[in-house]
Amino acid sequence: MPEITYRDALKAGLREEMLRDERVFIMGEDVGLNWGGAFKVTKGLAEEFGEDRVRDTPISENTIAGAAVGAAITGLIPVAEIMFGDLITLAMDQVCNQAAKMRYMFGGQTSVPLVLRSVFGGGKNIASHHSQSLESWFMHTPGLKIAVPAFAYDVKGLIKTAIRDPDPVMFFEHKLVYDRKEEVPDEDYTIPFGEAKVRREGADVTVWGTFFMLHKALEVADELEKEGISVEVIDPRTLAPLDTKTLIDSVKKTGRLVLVTEETKTGATTAEVAAIVQEEAFDWLDAPIKRVNAPDTPVPFSPPLENFFVPDNKRIAQAIRDIV
Amino acid sequence: MTVDKKTLKELFTRTLKVRRFEEKVWDLFGENLVPGTLHLYLGQEAVAAGVTTALKKTDWIQSTHRGHGHVVAKGADMNAALAELLGKESGSCKGKGGSMHITQFDVGVLGATGVVASGLPIAVGAALSCQMRGTKDVVACFFGDGASNNGTFGESLNMSAIWNLPLIWIVENNLYAMGTPIKMMCPSASIAQRADGYCIPNVVVDGNNALDVYEATVEAVKRARAGEGPTLIECQTYRMKGHSRFDQAKYRPEDEAKQWLSEERDAVRIIRQIAIEQGALTEKEAEKIDAKISKEVDKTGEFAKKSEYPNPEDALTDVFAEVL
Numbered sequence A: 001m002p003e004i005t006y007r008d009a010l011k012a013g014l015r016e017e018m019l020r021d022e023r024v025f026i027m028g029e030d031v032g033l034n035w036g037g038a039f040k041v042t043k044g045l046a047e048e049f050g051e052d053r054v055r056d057t058p059i060s061e062n063t064i065a066g067a068a069v070g071a072a073i074t075g076l077i078p079v080a081e082i083m084f085g086d087l088i089t090l091a092m093d094q095v096c097n098q099a100a101k102m103r104y105m106f107g108g109q110t111s112v113p114l115v116l117r118s119v120f121g122g123g124k125n126i127a128s129h130h131s132q133s134l135e136s137w138f139m140h141t142p143g144l145k146i147a148v149p150a151f152a153y154d155v156k157g158l159i160k161t162a163i164r165d166p167d168p169v170m171f172f173e174h175k176l177v178y179d180r181k182e183e184v185p186d187e188d189y190t191i192p193f194g195e196a197k198v199r200r201e202g203a204d205v206t207v208w209g210t211f212f213m214l215h216k217a218l219e220v221a222d223e224l225e226k227e228g229i230s231v232e233v234i235d236p237r238t239l240a241p242l243d244t245k246t247l248i249d250s251v252k253k254t255g256r257l258v259l260v261t262e263e264t265k266t267g268a269t270t271a272e273v274a275a276i277v278q279e280e281a282f283d284w285l286d287a288p289i290k291r292v293n294a295p296d297t298p299v300p301f302s303p304p305l306e307n308f309f310v311p312d313n314k315r316i317a318q319a320i321r322d323i324v
Numbered sequence B: 001m002t003v004d005k006k007t008l009k010e011l012f013t014r015t016l017k018v019r020r021f022e023e024k025v026w027d028l029f030g031e032n033l034v035p036g037t038l039h040l041y042l043g044q045e046a047v048a049a050g051v052t053t054a055l056k057k058t059d060w061i062q063s064t065h066r067g068h069g070h071v072v073a074k075g076a077d078m079n080a081a082l083a084e085l086l087g088k089e090s091g092s093c094k095g096k097g098g099s100m101h102i103t104q105f106d107v108g109v110l111g112a113t114g115v116v117a118s119g120l121p122i123a124v125g126a127a128l129s130c131q132m133r134g135t136k137d138v139v140a141c142f143f144g145d146g147a148s149n150n151g152t153f154g155e156s157l158n159m160s161a162i163w164n165l166p167l168i169w170i171v172e173n174n175l176y177a178m179g180t181p182i183k184m185m186c187p188s189a190s191i192a193q194r195a196d197g198y199c200i201p202n203v204v205v206d207g208n209n210a211l212d213v214y215e216a217t218v219e220a221v222k223r224a225r226a227g228e229g230p231t232l233i234e235c236q237t238y239r240m241k242g243h244s245r246f247d248q249a250k251y252r253p254e255d256e257a258k259q260w261l262s263e264e265r266d267a268v269r270i271i272r273q274i275a276i277e278q279g280a281l282t283e284k285e286a287e288k289i290d291a292k293i294s295k296e297v298d299k300t301g302e303f304a305k306k307s308e309y310p311n312p313e314d315a316l317t318d319v320f321a322e323v324l
Helices: A006-020 A045-049 A061-072 A085-099 A135-139 A152-164 A212-226 A244-254 A269-284 A303-309 A313-323 B005-030 B045-053 B068-073 B078-085 B119-133 B151-162 B192-198 B210-225 B254-260 B267-277 B283-306 B312-316
Strands: A003-005 A024-028 A054-056 A077-081 A115-120 A145-147 A169-174 A181-183 A197-200 A205-209 A231-235 A238-240 A257-264 A290-294 B060-062 B109-111 B139-144 B167-173 B202-206 B231-236
Touching: A003 A006, A006 A024, A006 A045, A006 A152, A006 A181, A024 A061, A045 A054, A061 A077, A061 A085, A061 B119, A061 B151, A085 A115, A085 A135, A085 B119, A115 A152, A135 A145, A135 A169, A135 A238, A135 A257, A135 A269, A145 A152, A152 A169, A152 A181, A197 A212, A197 A244, A205 A212, A205 A244, A205 A313, A212 A231, A212 A257, A212 A313, A231 A244, A244 A269, A257 A269, A257 A313, A269 A290, A290 A313, B005 B045, B005 B068, B005 B078, B005 B210, B005 B267, B005 B283, B045 B068, B045 B139, B045 B167, B045 B210, B045 B231, B045 B267, B060 B119, B068 B078, B078 B283, B109 B119, B119 B139, B119 B151, B119 B167, B151 B167, B151 B192, B167 B210, B192 B202, B192 B231, B202 B210, B210 B231, B210 B267, B267 B283
Parallel strands: A024 A054, A024 A077, A077 A115, A115 A169, A145 A169, A205 A231, A205 A257, A257 A290, B060 B109, B060 B139, B139 B167, B167 B231, B202 B231
Antiparallel strands: A003 A181, A145 A238, A197 A231
């Protein structure tokens, strides 16, 4: 099986879906011929499918998202891209008031089969408007599905599921994983939403996390193995629907839980997950649930500041040691 | 433009139908049967009647928070429309939407929205969908004078122009955004001239004259179907009531209100007179049509009143296509 990057796996998923279903089209700022997407995910697709189906837009985020809504409810399957997750703030009405609510407030008359792709995360020294991790905002909005792939194999299978889903899907990527390689099959496959993956089995403590923090947690797990601490690592893969069963089963086995994301701490997805676990597995917990997040500040620019902001291996390891 | 007799009669009928429907809503509101708030379309009937008479059933309209008239004029089932306003299970949105989300998708209503100016991006997407799918259908997007000061106005007009979309922008300028006069909030003499900046042909018409609205829309539809792009039509009109439920519109100068609300400016009277003068209608026929519509609307009122409220647990359905 070929090893390809997360970027190429995502592109392959998009391409295969566009070949499979002519209703699928891509729109966004600089996704087309001249640039191929700010992170080059769509590079080459405009050449193959034409500029109608891989459509450059003006810098009009609210209308990009709204046009995706309008296209979705009238027979197309748009995959809209918002260049940076931070810029979804400009499209919040269309995402949260329209896409998320249409099926409900119109009593089931309408389906909104759109995918909105965007990218979160720090580590690139691009400061407060290009580095945030805002996934919890959307987890707080009923009516949206949320995919958070962190691995190349998953990103291909999940984008296909997203495109084939009848409901609006927020498809979030992470800047630091685009170049990571993994074995990815050439053929068509999908990954169901709401199925977490146990990335590493362990007996002493469960670590649940998303995006780049998963890669760090796996490194930490290898290090701690040498100290005799056995770490289980769980990747939810989608936040809505959220696979609580895999997590609860793991907590029942290990009795300990560390939650790790790059979000600022207050109101993060980790807070919700901690609440679910104490509701459903309180009696199995042998220690308080630990959260490892960014501090409650904007994302800073300067490398030492940003390195302090984004949780590192040391902080993850310390949180684990604290409760084991 | 010569307008045939059948069309003149239809313009009269639709204008009157919207009037009688809204009067029924007002009566039921008086009986305290309409929960929440409502934004009545009384006074603006000629706009919805003129625009929708120029459209086919498969063409789309995007509505606003003041949407009852749009939906009824587009041919909605009045029983389902009125039942929705009363929050009944037989309502078109099963009681989940109410006045601000009154929608009947199967007659070509994309949706009514509670967020001013949020319909414009959705109309862009629907028009893009018509264009990409090659259906030859067009989209008419209603919005008010107030919405023309929102960012989506610029974003969406621009996108419709660069992509040459089959879209008709219908500004219902009723002179007030809630209580704020448009004169205070718009530097130009008309809203229509703002479209010049986006190279969109535009025209100002008497929004209380269904024939004027119809003729302008026919021209715009012709351009849109021929692939010649969007048009903006500013329909100048006036609310008979206040903005919402308890607003008595005391902020409107007496002279202005007197002139706009005079018998000569009444939308039903204007199209009635035109139709009679042009031999499309006799006084007797007009009365007959009125009696028929009034009877139908009365029956609709009975249907809505008799309909059941939804089961409380129904609040949990229609969030996603399948329950997660």
